[in-house]
Amino acid sequence: MATRSQQGAPSNVLVLDCTLRDGGYYNDWDYSFDLVKRYVDAMAAARVDIVELGFRTLHTNQYLGATAYTTDAFIERLGIPKHLSLAVMLNAKELLQVADQRVAVRSTFARRDHSQVSMVRIAANRNEVDKLGPSIEELRELGYDVALNLMQISEVEHPHITAFGRQAKSFDVSYAYIADSFGSLRPADIAPIMKALGDGFGTSIGCHLHDNMSYALANTMEAIDAGAVIVDSTIQGMGRGPGNVRTEYLVMELARRGLTKASVQPLVNLVEHDFAELKRTYGWGSSLYYFQSANLAVHPTYVMELTKDDRYSPSEITTALDRLNERGATSFDVRRLTDAVQGEPLHFSGGRNVDDWCTARDVLIVANGPEARAKKSEIEMFIRQHQPFVLGLNAHLPIDMSLVDAVAVCHPERAMLDTSALAELNCEVVAPGELLASLGINVKRHRDVGYRVAAAQLSFDGDGAIIPHPIVAGYALSVIAHGDAKRIFLVGVDGYSETDVRHIMMQETLDRFGEQFGSIPITALTKSGYRVQQRSLFAPL
Structure with missing residues (x-):
């Protein structure tokens, strides 16, 4: 487990690339097998520390691609080098919907020594965290490292962030994370948040930062300076809404500072060919609308849905975002979106x-x-x-x-x-x-x-x-x-x-x-x- 011996920036930072997991919001996690294979081979060659291949969703009532489930059988087909650490993510919401969390975990995960996955991350809102004990305990008994991610961190006061850290510590997880779900944090906001997290959890803290306002890289480096030992990134910044800090930029910046052994060169073709083409298709990245949604603490999925529809002019989109802010839109609800786009009856x-x-x-x-x-x-x-x-x-x-x-x-x-x-x-x-x-x-x-x-x-x-x-x-x-x-x-x-x-x-x-x-x-x-x-x-x- 990565640690830091004293307050301030660590001597080495773990890079966790979650491209396929976070990018799957654009294509229902339905990547071609050949692309996934090229991706993991490039990650291994670049010596990226951890790759989160996808979700391991508990829902099976709709068609989703392979990296929504990221089964051990699928992973075995990829022939991933043993030195590349793998992670998958669970949504707390799904865990809390099942009758028995322990049974759900046991039916979804093999023992660690029978799987190439070494870490399971759980993404949770503040009101979900204290109910996750059975899932975390079961995952740890199966031999997995567990990371607990607190979402919508910009909406959480510092004392509550510290309380989250203490709760995560009581669960004995390997890492406590914060996620800037709305992309509304600025560089000056980061250090106090990381300090609050560290005060509650200790030194093994990390972050997942969005790029709504083009601050993702700056914010990530601020988090590292404030003690983060593990940070998320994605190729070409691919991710829900505007996306995340770009792996290729982060690796170059960390290498310049001597904080990683990863190298960007093996990623270049992946960046400029495969994922550049995906970006042209799906069009993620910071924009006026994502900047506005970040300022208003409106969930980025609203922007994704509004910009998919060419019936809405720019002024209609910005007006709808203002209405969503007035009605409270920190989570996505399609009925709320419908009301916002209609506004006053025509x-x-x-x-x-x-x-x-x-x-x-x-x-x-x-x-x-x-x-x-x-x-x-x-x-x-x-x-x-x-x-x-x-x-x-x-x-x-x-x-x-x-x-x-x-x-x-x-x-x-x-x-x-x-x-x-x-x-x-x-x-x-x-x-x-x-x-x-x-x-x-x-x-x-x-x-x-x-x-x-x-x-x-x-x-x-x-x-x-x-x-x-x-x-x-x-x-x-x-x-x-x-x-x-x-x-x-x-x-x-x-x-x-x-x-x-x-x-x-x-x-x-x-x-x-x-x-x-x-x-x-x-x-x-x-x-x-x-x-x-x-x-x-x-x-x-």
């Missing part, structure tokens, strides 16, 4: 002239999802063969626009982005007149239909459509139902992950439609992740 006045608009006709709603783009020719053939009324969602559609009868528009930001495209359309544009006028949008053919947003409602009244969320699909469904459609078909309405706020809003909209207009069947003709009747575009009607 209401645009307009007409209601859709009586008998599509009476007894089949209506095909076309969205611009990947499935519609992939099946462009087949959708066009379907339209020519079956002659449905074709209603597009927004101005940009993947099919021949001469086949489209109308497009629906309701979201102000999307309408503003589509101003030129809307003006060029020859088909009818269904939108609130107040909305188009407020944005200065002129269209060739306009059907004026107003709408307002009202929680858990989807209907139609004297002011136009009433929809549960400000999404164009809900607006379109309300208008079509009032227009007395026979059947509704969907293409390009693919869906997102079930925790994505866009997916949740759309599913709730579909559910409300089914409750209110159950006599009008809705069927997806291309692959869809929503709970809706599914049929193939290629099957006869």
